[in-house]
Amino acid sequence: MPLAKQDLVGHFTERFGQAPAIVVRAPGRVNLIGEHTDYNDGFVLPLAIDRAAWIALRPRRDCRVNVYSVDYQEVREFDIAKLKHEKAGWIEYLKGVAWCLQDAGMQLHGWEGVLAGDVPLGAGLSSSAALEMATARAFAAVSDIAWDAVAQAKLGQRSENQWIGVNCGIMDQLISATGRAGHAMLIDCRSLELQPAPLPKGVAVVVLDTATRRGLVDSAYNERRSQCEAAAAFFQVRALRDVSVAMFEAMDGQLQATTRRRARHVISEDERTVQAVEAMRRGDIATLGQLMNESHVSLRDDYEVSSDALNAMVEAAQAHKACYGARMTGAGFGGCAVAIVKADEADDFVAATSRAYQARTGNQPAVYVCTATDGAAMV
Numbered sequence: 001m002p003l004a005k006q007d008l009v010g011h012f013t014e015r016f017g018q019a020p021a022i023v024v025r026a027p028g029r030v031n032l033i034g035e036h037t038d039y040n041d042g043f044v045l046p047l048a049i050d051r052a053a054w055i056a057l058r059p060r061r062d063c064r065v066n067v068y069s070v071d072y073q074e075v076r077e078f079d080i081a082k083l084k085h086e087k088a089g090w091i092e093y094l095k096g097v098a099w100c101l102q103d104a105g106m107q108l109h110g111w112e113g114v115l116a117g118d119v120p121l122g123a124g125l126s127s128s129a130a131l132e133m134a135t136a137r138a139f140a141a142v143s144d145i146a147w148d149a150v151a152q153a154k155l156g157q158r159s160e161n162q163w164i165g166v167n168c169g170i171m172d173q174l175i176s177a178t179g180r181a182g183h184a185m186l187i188d189c190r191s192l193e194l195q196p197a198p199l200p201k202g203v204a205v206v207v208l209d210t211a212t213r214r215g216l217v218d219s220a221y222n223e224r225r226s227q228c229e230a231a232a233a234f235f236q237v238r239a240l241r242d243v244s245v246a247m248f249e250a251m252d253g254q255l256q257a258t259t260r261r262r263a264r265h266v267i268s269e270d271e272r273t274v275q276a277v278e279a280m281r282r283g284d285i286a287t288l289g290q291l292m293n294e295s296h297v298s299l300r301d302d303y304e305v306s307s308d309a310l311n312a313m314v315e316a317a318q319a320h321k322a323c324y325g326a327r328m329t330g331a332g333f334g335g336c337a338v339a340i341v342k343a344d345e346a347d348d349f350v351a352a353t354s355r356a357y358q359a360r361t362g363n364q365p366a367v368y369v370c371t372a373t374d375g376a377a378m379v
């Protein structure tokens with residue numbers, strides 16, 4: 001069972017002897033298609049899921065933030081007027097957001113509370129973005145700042161880039177801030193235009209956690225980003241978003257082999273993502289699934305960010321008769337895959353795919369149907 005508001009109220013009441021003034025929730029996400037396209041100004045199609053970071057809190061009169069983490073069973077605190085980096089840890093995510101909001105001219109108040117989450121860490125479901133957006137929502141609530149979801153997502157991304165030091169794109173924070181129940185969101189990562197697309201009836205979205213966690217992902221991620229920038233420079237455009245498949249095919253022979261494969265992934269993935277949302281809108285689930293399968297092949301062979309465990313999971317999922325399509329999701333190298341399946345056969349899909357994956361790899365996976373939820377909010 002996903003965490004619920006009463007769990008947070010219970011934790012807060014136990015510590016503070018009274019009910020919290022505010023409870024906020026910000027979800028993790030799963031991306032249906034459009035992988036490694038966000039930092040190329042391209043298109044993504046994620047949904048916010050029923051796994052989230054939650055904070056129950058009350059305002060303080062001073063500048064301190066004091067938080068008990070239910071998951072880590074420890075209290076950490078900081079002064080928003082004297083922010084400084086310390087060794088890595090969950091509290092750094094909260095400090096980073098405080099730093100960004102203040103740097104953007106916002107006047108913040110202190111608060112105290114409890115934090116809990118059920119987005120698995122390092123699984124490619126954006127637990128960091130969920131924590132950042134929950135923190136932003138908490139500060140906005142106690143500091144009387146009007147909630148502008150897109151602006152707050154950009155600040156969340158900035159804190160991840162500059163305080164945490166991870167060079168991510170905008171997708172994770174933006175979907176955590178703007179998700180809509182029952183919908184996936186087509187995001188244009190250049191204009192930040194959002195187009196909600198209803199999830200088709202009779203279709204379940206399944207998260208398939210390989211129970212492997214990525215190593216060295218940051219350096220591989222940054223390397224992919226540089227390769228994309230090199231390809232964009234070759235085509236003399238601002239980002240690979242500006243290169244059409246036709247433009248690419250006319251000139252790709254002149255690119256160095258690895259750069260060429262990286263660019264081919266991004267350019268074809270943008271096209272698949274736009275086609276996928278069109279297919280979803282006309283109820284053509286077979287085509288949506290096919291595009292997801294093609295996305296996986298492209299990520300595996302051209303972008304080289306999959307792993308043996310992810311490939312085994314995707315193959316196990318695709319082999320089930322209820323599966324329309326499956327692919328790795330998130331940055332890659334471990335973590336989760338995503339599948340869309342016939343809803344009335346989802347239970348059998350979950351059981352059979354888990355068994356097949358475990359038999360093949362020896363890892364015990366976590367496979368579950370997820371629902372699309374609203375983005376960061378006071379609840």
Ligand code: GLA
Pocket residue numbers: 034035036037038039168169170171172330331332
């Ligand atoms: C991570 C990053 C995102 C995006 C994905 C890959 O989740 O945080 O910005 O680049 O990888 O699509």
